[in-house]
Amino acid sequence: MTVTVSMTLNGKKVSADVEERTLLVSLLRDHLRQTGTHVGCDTSQCGACVVHVNDRSVKSCTMLASQVDGADVLTIEGLAKNGELHPMQEAFRDNHGLQCGFCTPGMVMSALDLVANNPDPSEREVREWLEGNLCRCTGYHNIVKSILAGAKAMRKGG
Amino acid sequence: MYNFKYQRASSLDDASKAAAAAEDAEYMAGGMTLIPTMKQRLAQPSDLIDLGGIASLSGIRRDGDALAIGAMTRHAEVASSEEVKSAIPALAALAAHIGDPQVRNRGTLGGSIANADPAADYPAALVGLNATVKTDRREIAADEFFTGLFETALEEHEIITEVRFPIPEKAAYVKFPNPASRYAVVGVMVCQAKDGVRVAVTGAGPSVFRVDAMEKALATKLSPQAVEGIKVPEDGLNTDIHASAEYRAHLVTVMAKRAVAAAIG
Structure with a gap:
């Protein structure tokens, strides 16, 4: 079938x-x-x-x-357009928001859903939102930093 | 997963006809439990009838002194609804803490209660708030709906269409979440309405239950102190790797106390 x-x-x-x-x-x-x-x-x-x-x-x-x-x-x-990374992807690169990179696609896609509904999330809101995304390198701190930076860049239309 | 025939129903009638014609049909709402169960080959329906295309099953509306929520309404929609947040904030808060954001984007009210997982949050809301379950055949009071471990009063191929929640005077839901899954190890909904106080407990036993002694004590005085001395018997409560029956019995009192404090807060 x-x-x-x-x-x-x-x-x-x-x-x-x-x-x-x-x-x-x-x-x-x-x-x-x-x-x-x-x-x-x-x-x-x-x-x-x-x-x-x-x-x-x-x-x-x-x-x-x-x-x-x-x-x-x-x-x-x-996400990337004409060879340019999306601001959220760029923020992960700038903030070393990945180690092995395996969880990264899911982290970025999850982050974009958060920011679409909450353009200026607090650090606590980001951490709570990441409930369903696991990073086994445990690099959460830089992932949170990346998402906050990505959200800021997106607010500026960057 | 074993293969099956997939059908997306466009109406309730379409869904029940497809189910009646199939050898062994299963309805799918959000699929957040059914798909993992099928992946583990613990379920093997011949036909999977997806209710996701039936627009009339989704939505939140004020219906007199109650909120009517469609069976296919996603947890994320209940959590973010201004209507729910203003009428029954405890219900919006409960929905906001089910699973994780992606589960809340897919999981539905109807799917959750039809599955009747002993650790699910919604059963406590239905029984605590004295809700009524509407189906394509009849209306069922929440007190009669949950009949046991993963068991409900639903008949074969009966479809939940809506749940009607009377708007309470005060209500709050507090749970001790499993640290990995966020399912309730124990969750307690306390509700004060015109017709009295209700205390509904999920996670602790095979199915949601009310605590009569707490309801009576809270009817006299709605304060955390009223329930702190009331223990539920541990006989028949769940024991698993997460918590013993004894610990769950203890948590019922603690969560009830916190729920009362939150409700009057």
């Missing part, structure tokens, strides 16, 4: 034929070869697989590919 899933991925119309049990993260990585979205725990705890579906952050290991048929999906690959 297969199903055709059509969606807008990072601004482009794409479609793929997948088994109905296919997870969104498998559709992205295995079928569409967008491997920036990572699989960490595969149990909706770690947040390495966070992407946006219709402007809300979700864990793509806990959604079916079929559920995004007709949806607008944004992944880490959709």
Whole structure:
């Protein structure tokens, strides 16, 4: 049993034929070869697989590919424009907001959902928001700094 | 996960017809429990009927002296709703502390109560606030809805459409969250309404329950001191790697005391 899933991925119309049990993260990585979205725990705890579906952050290991048929999906690959990093990505680089980098795509996508609804978050709000994103290098301090700097840059339209 | 046939229902009627025609159908709301359960091959439906496309199941509205919340309303929507925050702030706060932001963006009120996880937060809200569950067939009082461990009064293929929460005079929910999952090790909803005081406990037992002795004491005086001497018996409470029955019984009193303090605060 297969199903055709059509969606807008990072601004482009794409479609793929997948088994109905296919997870969104498998559709992205295995079928569409967008491997920036990572699989960490595969149990909706770690947040390495966070992407946006219709402007809300979700864990793509806990959604079916079929559920995004007709949806607008944004992944880490959709952030940089014309070779320029997104201000939130730039902030992670400037603040050394990553060590091994495995959790980073999920951290950045999660941070952007926070900032979309709360453009000037406090440090406490950032830490609370990161409930669902784990960094096993435990580099949380610089991740929080990065998100605060990224939010500031985005407020300036940077 | 085993394969299945996926169908996205466009209406309630569409969903129940699809379920009736299938060999072994399962409805999916937010999928935050069902998808992990299927990934572990602990569930194997022949057909998965996604309720996510039924617009009429979502939304929050004031309905006289109550709030009516659609079954497919996401936790994040309840948490951020100005309507909920002003009418029943305890309910918005409860929704704001379920799981993590991404779970709250997908998880739904109806899905949570249909699943009836013993450690879920919403059952305490429904029973504590004396809510009514509306389905495609009937209305069920919250006191009759939760019948046991992962068990509810729902019949086969019955669909929850809405939950009606009467607006209380005072209410607060306090939980001792599991440090990893944020599920309630013990969570207590205390509510004072026109028809009396209610104390509903989740996480401690196989299913949500009320504490009669605390309700009586609080009806006399709504103060934390009124409940501090009241212990629930540990018999029948949950014991797992997170907490023993004895510790959970202790937490019921502590959380109830804090909830009363927050409600009158």
